[in-house]
Amino acid sequence: MGGRRNGSAARRGRGGPVRTPAGVRRPGRGVRQCVRGRISGHPAREGQVVPKYEDAVPCQNYERRSAVFRPRIGIIGTGWWATRHHIPSLLASGQCDVAALADSDPQRLAVAAQHFGLAKTYATADEMFAGTELDGVIVAVPHCDHYPVVRTALVHDVHVLVEKPMTLLSVDAWDLVRLAGDRGLHLLVGFTYQYTKSARRCRDALQDGQIGDLMLVSGFYSSSAGIHYRGAAGAEGADAKYPLMKPQAATYRDPAVAGGGQGQTQLSHTAAMVSWATGQRPADVAAYMSDCDLPVDLVDAVSFRLESGAVGSVASTGSLPEGEVGHHELRYHGTAGHVIQNLRLGRVEVHRYGAGVEVIDAADEGAYPSQEPARTLVRLILGSGDNPAPGAAAAHATEFVEAAYRSRDLGRPVAITELDGQPQTTRQQDRS
Ligand SMILES: NC(=O)c1ccc[n+]([C@@H]2O[C@H](COP(=O)([O-])OP(=O)(O)OC[C@H]3O[C@@H](n4cnc5c(N)ncnc54)[C@H](O)[C@@H]3O)[C@@H](O)[C@H]2O)c1
Incomplete structure (x- = not known):
């Protein structure tokens, strides 16, 4: 398979070979993803292919790239998370070039460009792809724009790390998974806990x-x-949680932008971990949520059934005072043992009945390795490593969260097969 071109460069008629080292093969359209199953019984998605997570992008077809190849990474959305973690992580890695920044807010764009000493800036993703050749992008815009911006990036044949939640609607999430698979592109999602050794160990225990x-x-x-749903984030400053800039108020508190509160912003982490670690898709979801007089939900309780028939419940609250340490924990009970996964401590206990306990303590890799998603994107482009937060598992998380909001609104359990790409919540419909 020959090298691929950045679409924007190709359209402008720039001649010459793609900037890839000699001998490198990128996976292309001819390489098919493994098929895990097909959705049935849903009019909008009958026959839709559900890729097996690890095989959604055929990474094994990459060959080692030469040491001189430095992937060119663009950043779309230069807000809190990108300037706090992704850009510093890329710059410190020394393995890539941060080639361009794009943000729809000129002031935030200028602050980021000046702080990091980066010259190429654009107001939109489209302008960025037209003006700079890229190998990958990091998308860190508000939730409602994840889908259109990621789609634009994939159409331009660049690898993508998108922040969580992947999209607000599962129909959009699957569209991105299919598009990335068809074009042989890596699609990673910023579910940071999945980038840890302990999470991998947990997944192995469950899936083996x-x-x-x-x-x-x-x-x-x-x-x-x-604090974000209240629009009460603290001060910006060198020693603060927001060293360069804090999130825009609408990003988390406007339902039309965020798609919801705790469900989209935090419960999505749990939903993604359950899908990824168990390798299972949710089947039915029933939710109660309380917004405590905020514009979006603050406290959520969700029960669910996985496709294997296993059942579960997860609860989440965003009500802790700023600075208070939260608890992030999952327990998985099986017929022969159970696994306790303490996400925040990077600790996993695998209890096999009659065979003792194995403890994996990966605290050394940091409680929350926020630098890892960006570096993983670069490593994947360079042809090494695997994708611990692939689009397909993240699409299952989107299904879970979308069904939870719909269940809240309808006051009954919702089957995943009911999701059809309609606006996510009736509340959103009311507002539009
Ligand atoms: N993985 C994590 O733990 C984690 C933590 C925090 C935030 N996030 C995610 O990161 C994303 C960004 O969050 P944030 O806190 O940095 O928000 P933010 O409000 O600080 O930044 C968003 C930026 O995107 C820009 N923007 C909006 N629409 C755009 C568009 N269409 N094109 C280009 N720029 C656009 C805004 O001007 C803003 O500067 C969200 O998806 C959020 O959930 C993830």
Whole structure:
């Protein structure tokens, strides 16, 4: 398979070979993804291919790239998270060039460009692709824009790391998964906990049958994200949580922008971990949510059934005061043992009944390795490593969260097969 071109460069008629080292093969359209199953019984998605997570992008077809190849990475959305973690992580890695920045807010764009000493800036993703050749992008814009911006990037044949939640609607998430697979592009999602050794160990224990057949999942996720739903984020400054800039108020508190509160912003982490670690898709979801007089939900309780028949419940609150440490935990009970996953401590206990306990303590890699997603994108472009947060598992998380909001609005359990790409919540419809 020959090298691929950045679409924008190709359209402008720039001649010459693609900037890839000699001998490098990029996976292309001819390389098919493995098929895990097909959705049936849903009019909008009958026959839709659900890729097996690890095989959605055929990474094994990459060959080692030469040491001189430095992927060119663009950043779309130069807000809090990108300037706090992704851009510093890329610059410190020494393995890539941060080639361009794009942000629709000229002031935030200028602040980021000046702070990091980066010259190429654009107001939109389209302008960025027209003006700069790129190998990958990091998309860190508000939730409602994840889908259109990522789609634009994939159409321009660049690899993508998109922040969580992947999209607000599952129909959009699957569209991106299909598009990335068809074009042989990496699609990673910023579910940071999945980038840890302990999470991999947890997944191995569950998927290798070490606790027998999974019967029950229970989870809890508390945080201080409520400050964002209240629009009460603290001060910006060198020693603060927001060294360069804090999030824009609408990003987390406007339902039309964020798609919801705790469900989109925090519970999505739990939903993604459950899907990725168990390798299972949710089947039915029933939710209660309370917004505590905020514009979006603050406290969520969700019960669910996975496609294997295992059942579960997860609860999440964003009500902690700023600075208070939250608890992020999942427990998986099987017929032959159970796994306790403490996400925040990077600690996993695998209990096999009659065979003792194995403890994996990966605290050394940091409680929350926020630098890893950006570096993983670069490593994948360079042809090494694997994708610990692939689009397909993230699409299952989108299904879970979308169904949870719909269940809240309808006051009954919602089957994933009911999701059809309609606006996510009736509340959103009311507002539009
Ligand atoms: N993985 C994590 O733990 C984590 C933590 C925080 C935030 N995030 C995610 O990162 C994303 C950004 O969050 P944030 O806190 O940095 O928000 P933010 O408000 O600080 O930044 C968003 C930026 O995107 C820009 N923008 C909006 N629409 C755009 C568009 N269409 N094209 C280009 N720029 C656009 C805005 O002007 C703003 O500067 C969100 O998806 C959020 O959930 C993830």
